[in-house]
Amino acid sequence: MKSMIYLDNAATTQLYPEVLEEMKPYLTEYYGNPSSIYRFAQKSSHAVERAREIIASMIGAKPSEIYFTGGGSESDNWAIKGVAEAYQSKGKHIITSKAEHHAVLHTCAYLEKQGYEVTYLDVDEEGMIDLEQLQQAIRPDTILISVMTANNEIGTIQPIAEIGEIARAHGIFFHTDAVQAFGHIPLHVEDMKIDLLSASGHKIHGPKGIGFLYIRKTVKPSVLIHGGAQERGKRAGTHNVPGIVGFAAAAKRAEDGQKAIMEQEKNLRDYLIRRIETEIPFSLLNGHRTSRLPNNVHFCFRFIEGESMLILLDEAGICASSGSACTSGSLDPSHVLLAIGRPHEIAHGSLRLTLSETTTKEELDYVVEKLKQITERLRSMSPLYEDYLNVARRA
Amino acid sequence: MYSEKVMDHFNNPRNMGEIEEPAGVGTVGNAKCGDIMRMYLDIDDKGVIQDVKFKTFGCGAAIATSSMATELVKGKTVQEALLVTNKAVMEALDGLPPVKVHCSLLAEEAIHAALWDYAKKQGIQIEGLKEPVEDIEEIVAEEEA
Numbered sequence: 380m381k382s383m384i385y386l387d388n389a390a391t392t393q394l395y396p397e398v399l400e401e402m403k404p405y406l407t408e409y410y411g412n413p414s415s416i417y418r419f420a421q422k423s424s425h426a427v428e429r430a431r432e433i434i435a436s437m438i439g440a441k442p443s444e445i446y447f448t449g450g451g452s453e454s455d456n457w458a459i460k461g462v463a464e465a466y467q468s469k470g471k472h473i474i475t476s477k478a479e480h481h482a483v484l485h486t487c488a489y490l491e492k493q494g495y496e497v498t499y500l501d502v503d504e505e506g507m508i509d510l511e512q513l514q515q516a517i518r519p520d521t522i523l524i525s526v527m528t529a530n531n532e533i534g535t536i537q538p539i540a541e542i543g544e545i546a547r548a549h550g551i552f553f554h555t556d557a558v559q560a561f562g563h564i565p566l567h568v569e570d571m572k573i574d575l576l577s578a579s580g581h582k583i584h585g586p587k588g589i590g591f592l593y594i595r596k597t598v599k600p601s602v603l604i605h606g607g608a609q610e611r612g613k614r615a616g617t618h619n620v621p622g623i624v625g626f627a628a629a630a631k632r633a634e635d636g637q638k639a640i641m642e643q644e645k646n647l648r649d650y651l652i653r654r655i656e657t658e659i660p661f662s663l664l665n666g667h668r669t670s671r672l673p674n675n676v677h678f679c680f681r682f683i684e685g686e687s688m689l690i691l692l693d694e695a696g697i698c699a700s701s702g703s704a705c706t707s708g709s710l711d712p713s714h715v716l717l718a719i720g721r722p723h724e725i726a727h728g729s730l731r732l733t734l735s736e737t738t739t740k741e742e743l744d745y746v747v748e749k750l751k752q753i754t755e756r757l758r759s760m761s762p763l764y765e766d767y768l769n770v771a772r773r774a
Numbered sequence: 775m776y777s778e779k780v781m782d783h784f785n786n787p788r789n790m791g792e793i794e795e796p797a798g799v800g801t802v803g804n805a806k807c808g809d810i811m812r813m814y815l816d817i818d819d820k821g822v823i824q825d826v827k828f829k830t831f832g833c834g835a836a837i838a839t840s841s842m843a844t845e846l847v848k849g850k851t852v853q854e855a856l857l858v859t860n861k862a863v864m865e866a867l868d869g870l871p872p873v874k875v876h877c878s879l880l881a882e883e884a885i886h887a888a889l890w891d892y893a894k895k896q897g898i899q900i901e902g903l904k905e906p907v908e909d910i911e912e913i914v915a916e917e918e919a
Contacts, residue, residue, distance in 0.1 A: 684808055686833035690784065712808065724805030724831075760790055760837065762801060762812040762829040 384697045384742045388582075388674055389531055389559060389733035395584045395629065402586065402625040413618045414609060423620045430627030434591060437634050438576065439567040446592045446610045447623055451558035453603070454577030454592040455482040455525075457614070458554040461600025462523045462575070463490050466552075470520025476500040476508050477718040480531050483556055484714070487525075500526070502718050505667040506535030510545065517549050524553050528560035528576075532702055532715040532731060533666030534675025536564065543572030552598055558582060558590075562633030563672060564641065574598050580622065584735075585629030589622035640736045644673035647734055647743060651676050654747045659754055665716065665729065674734040679721060682764035683728045683757040685712075691756070695749040702729040724763065777868035780838040787837055789844035791827045798895065800887020802906060803880050809836045811884040813844070817892055821852045828884070835874035842866050843881035852892070855885060856902055883907065 385393070411420030413427050428442070435442040448454045463473065475487055477499045487497045498516045500508045508526060524546045529536045539555060546553035554575035557566060561578035568576060576593040580586050594600065594613075606615025633640075648671075655662050661681035680688070685701030692699050702713025711717070712726035721729075732746070758764040776784070793799075793814035803810040809832035816825035826848050828840040842863050847855040860878035864870050870878060887906040893899060 682831065684832050684836070687784075687837060690781075690834045694785070722805075723808070727805070727808040760787065760829055761831040762810050763805065763831045765792065765812075765829055 382696060384746060386732040386734060386738070386742075386746065387698045387700050388735045389534075389672075389731065390700055391581045391587065392584045392735060393737075394581075394586055394625070395632065398585055398625050398628045398632065401628040402621040405621040405624050409620075413620060414607065423618070426624050427618050427620060430623045433627040433631050435593075437566075437630055438561075438593060439569045440593050441596070443611070444568075444593055444596055446594060446614050447618065447626075448590045448592055448614060449588060449616075449619075450590040451480075451556070451577050451579035451582075452482040454579075454590050455480070455554075455556050455558075456486050457592055457600065457603040458575040458577060458594075459483065459486045459523065459525055460490065461603055462552055462554070462598070463493075463495055464601040465599055466522040467495075470518070470522045471495045472498070472518050472521045473523045473525065474498045474500065474513065474516050474521060475525045476502055476527070476537075478502045478506055478530055478533075478535075478715045479525070479527050480556055480558065483525055483527070496520075502535075504719055505670075506530055506533050506665075506715070506719050507667060507670070508537060508542075510538065510541055513542065513545060517545075517551065521549070521551050524551055526553075526555060528555045528557040528566065529564070529672045529675075530666065530715060531559045532713055533677045533719070534559075534672035534733075535667045536560070536670045536672065538670075539566075539573070540571045546574070547572045559672060562630055562637070563674065565637065568593060568595070575600070580626035580629060583629045583633045586622045586625040589619055589626045591626070636736070641673045643736065644734050644738070647738055647740060648673060648676055650740065651732065651734075651743045651747070654743070655750065658747060659751055662754075663721075663725070665719065665721070672733075674738075676732040676734070678730050679716070679725045680728045680730065680754050681725055682761045682767060683754060685727060685729050687757055688728070688730055688753055691753045692746075692749065695753075697746055697749060700731045700733075702726065702731065775871050776834060776838070777870075779842075779866070779868045780835060780870065783838035783841040783867065784834045787828075787841040789825075789827050789841065789848065790829065792829065793825060793827050796827075796888075798888040798890070798892025800884055800889070800891050800906060802883045802887050803832070803836075805831070808832060809877060809880055811836065811840050811880050813840070813884040813888040815847075815888045815892055817852065823847050823850055823852070823855055832877065832880075833874070835870055835877040836880065838867060839863050839870070839877045839881040840884065843885055847885055852889060852900055853902075855889065856900070858882065858885060 409422040413424035431442045552574040558579045562583035574595040580589040663679045665677040716726035796814040797817040798815040801812040812829045814827040826844045830840040846858045860882040863878045
């Protein structure tokens with residue numbers, strides 16, 4: 380077994396060596412600025428345009444609708460602030476959900492301070508928005524609906540095509556944060572009627588610091604990053620050529636293997652979920668059972684706190700994450716877990732394990748064994764567990 | 775992010791467990807903010823803390839501060855135990871990250887809560903001991919004010 384078991388692929392992924400190989404020439408040999416006129420620089424500009432074509436074809440877009448950015452957060456910021464500013468004469472109302480990534484939620488909160496109104500849709504116990512509630516939230520001044528494709532914590536996949544249908548029927552733009560979904564599950568901007576889509580390179584074994592925003596030709600958001608005329612004058616800044624090349628290489632790789640990887644990850648995901656549910660008492664699965672990212676496993680373990688679990692897992696060589704307050708630096712646990720109705724004390728005991736295509740069953744067996752020991756040990760120290768046992772004994 | 779001492783006390787907590795029929799027991803913190811500490815004291819006729827045990831629901835720092843607090847009060851008189859402040863606990867642990875300072879406050883408060891319970895059971899007053907605040911957020915707010 381490997382010396383470290385990495386189960387935090389929703390946080391970031393390993394850059395694949397073959398992706399790095401494709402990037403290397405653009406770090407050393409072809410370092411020209413794609414905006415320069417000489418032939419040497421054309422090597423770089425051709426690479427950028429090739430990458431744009433690869434990525435566009437993956438989601439059913441035209442290459443001219445793909446804009447490279449510095450990552451998922453920038454794409455989310457641009458989509459929401461850009462549409463809000465450009466279409467404010469039409470209205471100042473935005474609809475999103477309570478379970479969005481902070482890149483969306485904090486952007487919406489910022490816009491609220493600028494005089495915009497935002498409706499935050501509820502999510503149910505499994506993290507799904509209610510299409511009925513979405514319909515009812517739509518107003519004459521609604522200009523944008525922003526709902527993530529798949530949740531970064533609990534992995535729930537939203538009914539994107541249905542949301543797109545509703546948005547289109549009302550003439551409202553639809554943005555989706557697909558940072559966790561792009562490359563992992565099939566996405567098609569025409570079939571799903573998506574107008575803007577955010578994605579990131581480092582979640583699919585590509586480099587960090589690169590993302591894109593898909594903008595449908597008919598949508599004209601304001602510019603967020605002003606400066607040079609890169610990206611058809613819509614996003615300034617010298618192209619991150621090696622990043623763009625690596626992103627496309629990783630995307631291509633993800634697309635080619637997608638079907639097989641999805642199958643393999645789903646099997647392992649469901650195996651891990653089944654073992655935890657049957658072998659660790661007081662474990663509660665978070666997120667939807669089937670409409671779920673193939674690599675996401677997310678549990679709450681009652682009577683224990685997430686950070687303690689993470690430290691003990693780390694000592695056992697396992698990298699994972701938690702939505703506990705202690706890992707976020709605030710007193711409140713994950714807003715996503717609170718949105719699906721987990722009480723605070725249970726939300727504090729959450730654990731996210733996110734697989735990759737290199738994850739093995741053997742590794743997961745080891746993780747389950749360690750988790751059993753860790754939950755048992757922390758429960759033996761927990762006054763909440765003691766109280767629970769005392770109540771149970773009396774009953 | 776944690777000192778070696780914190781990690782040591784987290785991994786090998788001292789005095790973890792319960793005391794049956796304790797002279798005093800106190801629980802502080804709340805599940806909402808993610809930390810709950812319970813401290814059990816066994817105190818003899820001379821007012822000396824003969825044994826102390828803890829149980830904690832919380833992060834690494836919460837567990838380590840509870841463990842260190844029990845070490846600092848064990849064998850002390852009630853009056854001496856009152857002098858074990860959160861700063862003493864932090865110093866003994868070679869420091870805590872700023873966001874974890876509230877854990878040491880919780881540990882100090884847990885001792886006070888157990889002593890308060892002891893005094894109540896004995897029908898005595900301990901000089902300098904105030905009724906403990908159950909909700910740690912109040913203490914943190916006080917500290918910051």
